[in-house]
Amino acid sequence: MASAFTALLPLAPLHRISPVNSARRSFPCPRSLWRSRVSMSVSVGSRSSVANDALFQDYKSSTAFLFPGQGAQTVGMGIEAQNVKAAAELFRKANEILGFDLLDVCANGPKEKLDSTVISQPAIYVTSLAAVEVLRAREGGQNIIDSADVACGLSLGEYTALAFAGAFSFEDGLKLVKLRGEAMQDAADAANSAMVSIIGLDSDKVQLLCDACNEEVDEQNKVQIANFLCTGNYAVSGGLKGIEAVEAKAKSFKARMTFEYSLDIPWPFVVRLAVAGAFHTGFMEPAVSRLEVALASTEIRTPRIPVISNVDAQPHSDADTIKKILARQVTSPVQWELTVKTLLNKGLKKSYELGPGKVIAGIVKRMDKSVEIENIGA
Template identity: 80%
Template sequence: MSSSVVLPSISFKKCASGAPESCRSFGHLGFDNDIRRISRLNLGKSRIFMSVTFGSQAAVDDALFRAYKPSSAFLFPGQGAQAVGMGVEAQKVPAAAELYKRANDILGFDILDTCINGPKEKLDSTVLSQPAIYVTSLAAVEVLRARDGGQQIIDSVDVTCGLSLGEYTALAFAGAFSFEDGLKLVKLRGEAMQDASDAAKSAMVSIIGLDSAKVQELCDAANEEVDDGNKVQIANFLCTGNYAVSGGLKGIEAVEAKAKSFKARMTVRLAVAGAFHTRFMEPAVSRLEAALSSTDIRIPRIPVISNVDAEPHADPETIKKILARQVTSPVQWETTVKTLLDRGLRKSYELGPGKVVAGIVKRMDKGASIENISA
């Protein structure tokens, strides 16, 4: 049985000039329901400063966005995209620079200084890289907005997603929660994942040159040689020829030792704290659940594709559950990008540091149109 949808009411905060600004560029909200069609709504021009309030959401149909037809997408990077010097371009755009100042109040330290000056070892830490990438990626949205035609591009976006951590950035862009609430969640997520990593010896390694079936065979072979506490699994399904394996340290070492015999081109040990997107992150789940339960999460204005199941979700309570599960679930990025392309995606933008996401998209479809917007 399909349920009714409560549409949003929008309350504006005033910026210094007195003009209304918003949480995100709303553009249009459009979706189909099994019983009725809700026409596309122009929710107006906006910025990252808008507060969006929905009425009672008890009757939200989580499948609201399932029939989405993408034309223009914003894609946000995850941990590993960080680089010393990011954030410099953002300082040329007042709205982007303001995000770093607002972030400082929540984080309790100067995130921009870490982004620009490092050192690299500090920026690479899980507790710092995650909030740094989140802020810089949303700053990139403001950098785009400030350029000629930028607002029109933002208004044209009808689907968004992000790689692991980037899912939080995508949800903030889509108005599911405020910039501040998203940053608080990301800060806690980084801390919880670091603590979970510290509790056990674990690691991640990228396997280059094999398809997913071969990588699974490699994991199975490695698991035959280690105890249950060191088992490994595919944690990031990025694209054919590039999959990340997570697990106990001895299991990862077994994977690396066997990779050549499985015809892998190479292995790359990842500079992360531990076995992300596996059961090793289980201690982080309860902390995330507690934080998410007290966070005001709303119906996204456009589809946001989940890393857990490569589907968009509309129900705020489902989104909370999905985000809590995300840290222990394999990232389904390959399926996400393939689905976007198969459904007719014409143009996409990677917003934030690095070009990892663009590289994956191009590997999957050399003819895909994707532009990098850095900050």
């Protein structure tokens, strides 16, 4: 399968769009964001679970560690990590768990192999945690790591963030990520579905577009917003006929954004994503039960710092709750826009993107240019 989220995050032209208001305490929550957040809430079971899950209720976010998701992979990643013993050791351990030479694929490709879901997800997980070790090895690096008071990860990156925060071991996390990639690939193979990235519309407009398309297709071809990335950058997933309807109708939904420069492309800009299927929708339901089984046998501890969930943009401390959320994450829309807005409202000043690519840095800067962000590669 081709790269899942590379095209999903085409941020290159977005620097030409005027940024949203950078005030940190007044970010609005669009109706479609709220609607999705409510509909994807996770049942945590007993009252004791709810009580145990309140540890990070009043968390702060002055310094955030941010981890990339699928699509950030690039041939050549992992090479720098070999200069740091602890980082190189992670690749050695990964080879034993995965049963193949991960570093060879990361460093040499071919790109088509690295882009496949079953390879790219473990590759990004390992390389991102290797980047933590690269940071730790530099002068003052441990102090920077100790200063992190919140961690987040985009989709797959949530597993990396949880491993960084000590919720599970590197080895257990890699086993989960390996299974996650395989399960998502198998679910995609069983369905006739697709994804598109829509650039230049706000979330309410994209929701209206989905609603209009869903009136024309049957239940198996319904579409929905699958990734709320940042203002003007959303991904829609669904059945193939529904996605084709989105592509046909999108141009009639005019953008309500201010452009600093005149671009030689029509807005909104719609691009079919090179993915196996409709990630973060009900099309991934077959993957849930496999993840539930694997999570049930995995030891999960309370993270040492808050880790923000993609499902509800909230931190969780109860192990059973974290397991439930990770299982449902593959069928739930990614609430990255709401996550970043919340971090900004809670006083985010400094952030680090650890791992391949600079997608997350682009999103954060798009939402607030004043936030300092540093990329730590491996």
